[in-house]
Amino acid sequence: MLAADDINQFRESGYCVAPVVFDAEQIRQARRAIDRVYSGDLDEGRSWPFIEPVTGDGPYGVRTTLFSAHVNQIIRSMAANEVLVGMAAALLGCEAVRLWQDQAIWKPGTSGARVEDGNIGFHQDYSYWQDSSTTNMVSANIALQDVTVENGALRVVPGSHKLGLIRDYGGFFHTDLNGTRQRLQADLGVGPEVLIELKAGQVSFHHSLTIHASGPNTSALPRLVLAPAYIADGTYFRVEGQPPCPHSQLLGDDRQHGSPYAGEFFPLLRQ
Numbered sequence: 001m002l003a004a005d006d007i008n009q010f011r012e013s014g015y016c017v018a019p020v021v022f023d024a025e026q027i028r029q030a031r032r033a034i035d036r037v038y039s040g041d042l043d044e045g046r047s048w049p050f051i052e053p054v055t056g057d058g059p060y061g062v063r064t065t066l067f068s069a070h071v072n073q074i075i076r077s078m079a080a081n082e083v084l085v086g087m088a089a090a091l092l093g094c095e096a097v098r099l100w101q102d103q104a105i106w107k108p109g110t111s112g113a114r115v116e117d118g119n120i121g122f123h124q125d126y127s128y129w130q131d132s133s134t135t136n137m138v139s140a141n142i143a144l145q146d147v148t149v150e151n152g153a154l155r156v157v158p159g160s161h162k163l164g165l166i167r168d169y170g171g172f173f174h175t176d177l178n179g180t181r182q183r184l185q186a187d188l189g190v191g192p193e194v195l196i197e198l199k200a201g202q203v204s205f206h207h208s209l210t211i212h213a214s215g216p217n218t219s220a221l222p223r224l225v226l227a228p229a230y231i232a233d234g235t236y237f238r239v240e241g242q243p244p245c246p247h248s249q250l251l252g253d254d255r256q257h258g259s260p261y262a263g264e265f266f267p268l269l270r271q
């Protein structure tokens with residue numbers, strides 16, 4: 001489990017790093033599962049609209065899928081891992097936890113080239129999740145091989161979760177990290193980011209308002225992570241969310257302000 005210091009660090013700095021949770025066999029299975037999803041081989045022959053390249057059209061663009069837990073049993077069980085979900089509960093400060101989403105991120109290796117297409121821009125997850133009634137949401141980032149500075153480690157801006165939702169600063173698709181960093185520092189006075197290196201199977205967590213990004217993978221091999229995100233049971237659909245997020249569409253057409261995120265797509269993982 002997380003130590004009290006980890007939980008304090010999450011509260012103060014908006015992120016923390018947990019020990020290794022997943023072993024080599026679980027990692028092997030997860031990598032295979034992600035490959036299957038990318039190739040369109042989905043459980044129960046489902047079709048799924050959430051698989052897309054995200055940054056650039058070239059060979060170094062990052063690929064990502066959303067909500068693969070609903071079309072792949074291995075990804076679902078990894079996101080529902082009891083230890084992982086227990087950690088999320090401690091960080092959310094609640095007992096009952098639901099899965100909000102999962103995102104598999106596949107960042108190709110450039111073998112030395114510093115190609116901006118491989119960057120994920122500075123963003124706050126909540127800027128894409130504004131249909132949620134609360135910013136008390138937590139993202140996990142599971143390393144599916146060692147994650148290093150060389151292969152594009154996650155970068156977080158400590159304390160940025162206390163700024164509230166900021167607007168007009170880059171975004172997931174805005175790959176100019178240097179330009180955004182300069183603007184963030186000049187306008188908001190936020191400090192430089194911290195790089196989070198992880199061992200395979202290790203996990204970091206960040207708050208939904210923590211500003212984060214990742215740089216290019218200049219190694220020769222792809223870098224994969226699985227990033228499930230969690231909410232407290234009782235989180236509900238906030239109709240004012242702008243822009244609307246796909247999560248609320250998964251609630252179905254009869255959703256209305258106050259509808260709880262629950263049911264098939266937001267399973268209860270811990271009572």
Ligand SMILES: O=C(O)CCC(=O)C(=O)O
Binds near residue numbers: 139152
């Ligand atoms: O791992 C990465 O490269 C970025 C992950 C990310 O943006 C996220 O988990 O929200």
